[in-house]
Amino acid sequence: MFRFLLYVWNRFKEYFILTLLVIISLTLLTQNNNQQVQKVRAVAFGSFAAVSSVFYDLFNITQLKNENKDLRQTNAELMLQLSMLREQGILNRELNGMLGYEDTTSLPLTPATIVSKSLSITQNTITINEGTKKGIKPGMPVISYRGMVGIIQTCSDNFSIARTLKNVDLKLTVKNEKNRLNGIMKWDGEKLVIVDVPKTYDFDIGDRIVTSEISSIIPVPIPVGIVAKIEEEQTGILNLIHVTPFEEVLTVEHVFILMLVENEEKNNLELNFYNR
């Protein structure tokens, strides 16, 4: 019997090892939300990110020149916008005061730098150099001065991993800024799309898309992109809205984390899209 088993092992050991490793992989795939697995991941990427942040800076210097040029231009544009917004802000404060509304415009932001990017066509993630020590938690939005970048997925003490907009696992509730119509936006591996939009919804090419207040992850409107194309789905009753993001994951280097206080009541609800 033992000889037979030994014979079988010697003859098929490659297949046994392959099967065993495939089973381990599939088991791990089902354990992604396990707390222990998350802890191991936090330690692993935290340690690695400390090294990669130094390495990334060395290759980053060449891109800083171009970014500075863009930033100067954006600064000038923002300065003009700011002066207009100041005027509107004064008027808004007066009207808010009259209506007795609370001021909710001061949102806490934490600056961070990207230390590494894991680029694949479907699962783009970035690692940033701020973590739980700065109060960052999974679920917080990552933005740049152009707009939405992604959502924090995992944190270690000094580093965090964020899923970017170009990650199939990130689905956002967004709305058309013009007519306040909501929809679910996702990355389908090739493009950002708002799915299952009824044809009766008034979407036009060039409309600005922002995050929706009804989102359980991002309760403030953050610019996401503009409508690039409207495609009719095969059913004939729904549209697929293609969105061009304001921020390109490939080129972004400096980001902000929106330190939003999580809404406990919302989090207790099972409808939270982040807990998929």
Next chain:
Amino acid sequence: MKLKLKYFIPLLIFFPVVLIQLTVVPFISIQGVVPDLLLIAVVYFSISYGQIFGTITGATYGLMYDLISGNLIGSTMLSKTVAGFVAGYFSSETRREKYLYTYSFSIVVLITGLIDAIIFAFFSVIDFNTNIFLALFNHALMPSIYTSLVSILVVIVPYRRNFE
């Protein structure tokens, strides 16, 4: 001593390779398509040391990469395990030299790259609305070709050194 070193080298190689993959490679991406340096390393070890060694190296590399990069844990492990296993078919005493030190290496990388990318894409982009052939072209063929082209360096660099 030599046997121990054989097991130690892939682990030693992993960190610089993944460091380059996550920090330098994004700068050479074309339309979001990047070469997979880890796959090149897995194929190299699989042809050099055999199928079992390649399969285990693929699994280890995949798992460590999943932990570091934020990918779905197990997805890269699964694809790299199978890639290492397939690459092992090109490893034998008689064929090793042929596949390791000639441009055939890039062909092996292309084949395993396709298998690796298809398995990885299966776990990350299951969307029945997408055209399957178009999806395979974008998610599997393009990255595999790019990886295959980069793998030519593995053949050229040692060859030029020998020549000089």
